[in-house]
Amino acid sequence: MAVTAIGDYPVLPRDGVENFHGNQLVAVGWDHHLMIDAPMAFPLPAGMPFAALVGEVIPVAYSPHPEWEKIDWEAVTWTLDGEAFVPNMEASLEENGIGHKSVIRFVTPGLDGLWG
Amino acid sequence: MANKLNMRDRYKLMTRLGWETSYQPMDKVFPYDSYEGIKIKDWDAWEDPFRMTMDAYWKYQGEKEKKLYAIMDAFSQSNGHLNISDARYVNALKLFLQGVSPLEYQAHRGFARQGRHFTGEGARVACQMQSLDELRHVQTQIHGMSHFNKYFDGFHDFAHWHDRVWYLSVPKSFFDDANTAGPFEFMVAIGFSFEYVLTNLLFVPFMSGAAYNGDMSTVSFGFSAQSDEARHMTLGLEAIRFMLEQHEDNVPIVQRWIDKWLWRGYKVLSLVSAMMDYMLPESPMSWKEAWEVYFEQNGGALFNDLARYGITVPDYAEICTKEKEHLSHQVWGILYNHTAAAAIHTWMPDDAKMNWLSEKYPDTFDKYYRPRFEYWRDQAENGNRYYSQTLPLVCQTCQIPMGFTEPDDPTQISYRVSEYNGDKYHFCSDPCKAIFDFEPEKYCHAWMPPQQIFQGNCGGEGLPAVLEHYKFNLGADNMDYVGSPDEANWNLWKGLNGSVSGDVKAS
Ligand SMILES: [Fe+2]
Ligand SMILES: [Fe+2]
Ligand SMILES: [Zn+2]
Numbered sequence: 096m097a098v099t100a101i102g103d104y105p106v107l108p109r110d111g112v113e114n115f116h117g118n119q120l121v122a123v124g125w126d127h128h129l130m131i132d133a134p135m136a137f138p139l140p141a142g143m144p145f146a147a148l149v150g151e152v153i154p155v156a157y158s159p160h161p162e163w164e165k166i167d168w169e170a171v172t173w174t175l176d177g178e179a180f181v182p183n184m185e186a187s188l189e190e191n192g193i194g195h196k197s198v199i200r201f202v203t204p205g206l207d208g209l210w211g
Numbered sequence: 212m213a214n215k216l217n218m219r220d221r222y223k224l225m226t227r228l229g230w231e232t233s234y235q236p237m238d239k240v241f242p243y244d245s246y247e248g249i250k251i252k253d254w255d256a257w258e259d260p261f262r263m264t265m266d267a268y269w270k271y272q273g274e275k276e277k278k279l280y281a282i283m284d285a286f287s288q289s290n291g292h293l294n295i296s297d298a299r300y301v302n303a304l305k306l307f308l309q310g311v312s313p314l315e316y317q318a319h320r321g322f323a324r325q326g327r328h329f330t331g332e333g334a335r336v337a338c339q340m341q342s343l344d345e346l347r348h349v350q351t352q353i354h355g356m357s358h359f360n361k362y363f364d365g366f367h368d369f370a371h372w373h374d375r376v377w378y379l380s381v382p383k384s385f386f387d388d389a390n391t392a393g394p395f396e397f398m399v400a401i402g403f404s405f406e407y408v409l410t411n412l413l414f415v416p417f418m419s420g421a422a423y424n425g426d427m428s429t430v431s432f433g434f435s436a437q438s439d440e441a442r443h444m445t446l447g448l449e450a451i452r453f454m455l456e457q458h459e460d461n462v463p464i465v466q467r468w469i470d471k472w473l474w475r476g477y478k479v480l481s482l483v484s485a486m487m488d489y490m491l492p493e494s495p496m497s498w499k500e501a502w503e504v505y506f507e508q509n510g511g512a513l514f515n516d517l518a519r520y521g522i523t524v525p526d527y528a529e530i531c532t533k534e535k536e537h538l539s540h541q542v543w544g545i546l547y548n549h550t551a552a553a554a555i556h557t558w559m560p561d562d563a564k565m566n567w568l569s570e571k572y573p574d575t576f577d578k579y580y581r582p583r584f585e586y587w588r589d590q591a592e593n594g595n596r597y598y599s600q601t602l603p604l605v606c607q608t609c610q611i612p613m614g615f616t617e618p619d620d621p622t623q624i625s626y627r628v629s630e631y632n633g634d635k636y637h638f639c640s641d642p643c644k645a646i647f648d649f650e651p652e653k654y655c656h657a658w659m660p661p662q663q664i665f666q667g668n669c670g671g672e673g674l675p676a677v678l679e680h681y682k683f684n685l686g687a688d689n690m691d692y693v694g695s696p697d698e699a700n701w702n703l704w705k706g707l708n709g710s711v712s713g714d715v716k717a718s
Binding site for chain 2: 110111127130131133155156176198210
């Protein structure tokens with residue numbers, strides 16, 4: 096549907112990748128761990144290795160969670176933009192198919208978050 | 212000498228000031244009330260149930276205002292702020308001044324614009340009067356809160372914050388959306404959905420919250436605004452009835468606007484839900500109870516009434532019914548996460564409050580929220596208060612961090628996405644996605660706070676630069692209530708334990 100407007104309504108997206116100074120926006124969510132309130136967003140270079148995302152970026156957001164220390168990273172399963180996904184740790188975000196405004200989610204079997 | 216006119220003629224002479232223009236065709240004089248597709252056959256069918264004239268308006272409002280200002284002045288002179296239940300309560304007022312008062316001003320502008328653009332004079336006059344009410348509302352609110360600004364943090368730059376700070380982009384973008392719509396959509400958005408259906412969920416919590424917590428200044432504002440609100444609600448209902456009765460082609464358009472704007476308003480009110488259940492030391496009712504009374508019951512009766520036009524309850528009402536058990540807890544969690552970047556204080560509830568929450572939310576609080584909150588509380592008591600160090604993904608439509616869960620799984624964040632023009636857009640819910648999908652051009656250029664920070668448009672990199680750009684007084688406006696200057700001052704004034712130092716805030 097086209098927007099209801101008086102005249103022409105140009106499409107002016109504000110968050111195109113070209114506005115992020117060489118980075119792309121990537122969001123990461125840890126399923127069922129809602130003490131960290133929402134998926135967190137990061138501006139990251141497309142060439143960053145996936146291992147750096149796991150080792151340096153994700154901990155800034157998620158390490159305060161009491162279950163963080165217990166994560167067995169070998170057992171973690173991932174989704175990328177809603178599809179099951181096996182990341183190549185040495186490859187870059189781009190090589191892993193992670194694009195601008197992609198959402199990466201991870202599940203930690205046996206660790207279910209803080210529930211009563 | 213002429214005879215005195217009867218009321219009806221007098222009203223007519225004082226409000227029906229339009230004429231058929233001849234130098235320019237009518238549709239050029241009123242160019243904005245046809246492009247939305249709403250068909251009007253007879254503007255004279257517009258009914259104004261209040262029949263207010265300007266002279267009566269000035270007289271009546273002037274008297275009301277005089278009384279209100281006298282009460283507010285007395286409140287100031289007697290240091291009324293010392294009689295509130297607890298300084299935590301003041302955060303509800305901060306949220307109101309930062310988030311709601313600027314919307315009063317936006318409403319003033321919006322109704323002034325519709326007061327120019329409707330072809331029918333009856334509708335124009337009614338909008339002009341509401342426009343004046345809204346201007347008075349923002350003025351009296353600023354005046355009332357100026358007293359609190361002398362003693363508490365978090366008030367001083369509310370207008371600057373409204374245009375910049377992340378959680379305030381929720382109400383701001385809501386009203387920007389309405390004010391950039393056509394006149395008929397604006398009336399459904401603000402006049403009907405907000406004023407008629409949702410206003411009780413905004414004003415009753417704040418005003419009864421004020422009453423329960425000893426804030427007589429805010430209570431008097433509430434009373435003084437009540438008669439205005441009654442008029443606003445009537446205008447909203449009249450606007451929608453008029454559209455529905457004028458042409459059957461209007462029905463699907465109006466239905467889509469109702470669906471859109473009740474959802475937009477509901478998401479804004481999620482901030483109110485957290486205020487009600489967490490900020491008020493003494494709570495008149497829970498969010499869930501308020502939702503049941505003011506939406507499910509009152510709103511249900513309204514939709515029964517509108518059924519004869521073919522209008523139905525939005526199909527997402529079921530989501531709201533499920534979410535009423537969770538909304539306030541999730542939003543408080545969001546605010547708690549990002550309190551370092553907010554000009555309100557948050558805190559973890561004490562045992563009495565947690566027990567109240569368990570009682571009000573027997574099916575959800577202990578199961579889904581108490582463990583998280585008790586963990587946070589323990590951490591804070593051990594000097595390790597959790598603050599998020601990162602920025603959240605935010606819904607492209609409602610602009611709230613994506614901290615809402617699937618309607619049928621409270622342990623899982625609800626993710627929705629659309630592709631538009633080669634880019635991805637993320638949403639908190641199906642209705643937010645549907646609003647975007649219908650008019651993606653409008654929402655793809657929304658000013659999303661995290662993205663703007665990352666793009667370098669908010670003062671620079673890193674939290675301190677951003678907070679400076681916001682004009683926060685660091686360590687005073689933001690962070691937990693525990694340890695704040697507000698708390699220290701309160702304890703000092705009230706002679707409570709834990710008062711160590713603390714000066715009256717200089718500003
Ligand atoms: Fe108002
Ligand atoms: Fe109003
Ligand atoms: Zn949303």
